[in-house]
Amino acid sequence: MNKKQETKGKVKMSNKEDYNDDNEYKFDNIEVDKDTHKKVKKKGGAGVKIYSVLITLLAGALAGTTFFYYRRSNNEKKEVDTYTRIEESGNNEVKSIVKDYMENGKGTMAMLRELFPENIVVYASNKYSFLPVADNVPKNDIDNKNINNLENGEIEYLKNDKVVSHKGIDVSKYQGEIDWEKVAADGVEFAMIRIGYRGYGSGALVLDETALNNLEGATKAGIKVGVYFFSQAISVKEAKEEAEFVMENIKKYKITYPVVFDTEDVLNEDARTEGLTSEELTQIAIAFCNEISNGGYIPAIYANLRWYALSLDMSQLGEYDKWYAYYDKEFYFPYKINIWQYTENGSVDGITGNVDMNISFKDYE
Structure with a gap:
């Protein structure tokens, strides 16, 4: 998910470009959700x-x-x-x-x-919401004192002064052609690759045009990979359809990291998911994850703070890995997460322009 990615959530996306002919929603400077996969946190506020x-x-x-x-x-x-x-x-x-x-x-x-x-x-x-923390969902043990903010803008997580996090990126067609050997040499340990998306207008399932090349290049360079799919499913049936689409396209590759259900709001009244309730969105996410799990992969859900808190019922999602988009130097979220996307403005050798940066708290083998 990077600056220009399909359309992700509805948290605050700014400088949106326009819709392209395959019904993608692209933005240039997504603040909460990026590339349709960026969840960014709105800084500031009505202080x-x-x-x-x-x-x-x-x-x-x-x-x-x-x-x-x-x-x-x-x-x-x-x-x-x-x-x-x-x-x-x-x-x-x-x-x-x-x-x-x-x-x-x-x-x-x-x-x-x-x-x-x-x-x-x-x-x-334009208002503050106070959502109760669900008792039945595992809590995180992240201590902000152990977050190491490097001079180059990257983040590490330490325990006993030792780095225990893993450096990662997420990419889509908007990163263009990637030199994966250079990416690996820059210390990137894992890459989350967009496998595809469902058009928010047409509902068509679309394979990211760079997905297969990225999977091949990253794995060949020794980088562990996971994939994400930007969903616009409006029913459990469509969520299962998306999961089957993903698994059909990744079956030839070694997928170590999660297969992710990327869910967010689209700031367009014509979006297919506009008007879905929290319960409907939650059941759609569960259906995707269960289908992925049944296929032998590790399922996960990607969202930003607002989407997790306001649009999904977290009390039903405790068993699934979570990829969390939150752009800040300090961490805020009560629940256990596995991957933290902390900026959309990262820089890595082998990639032209900005790229989303992540750290993983979990060793996916």
């Missing part, structure tokens, strides 16, 4: 704008005090004097917390996520 609301929320949460916030449709705001009320009630602790976060540049989202560890905090559609 300053909701400062007073935050104080209100913190005051209520920490001191049991309730305040009110009003907003008029014409953007005029009427706010109860929250600051004064906090002063009067003696909630200096609340003020201290807010001040500490703001002075240290941590921002609104970081504050909320630390204050509400029992929830997944997501900002979307």
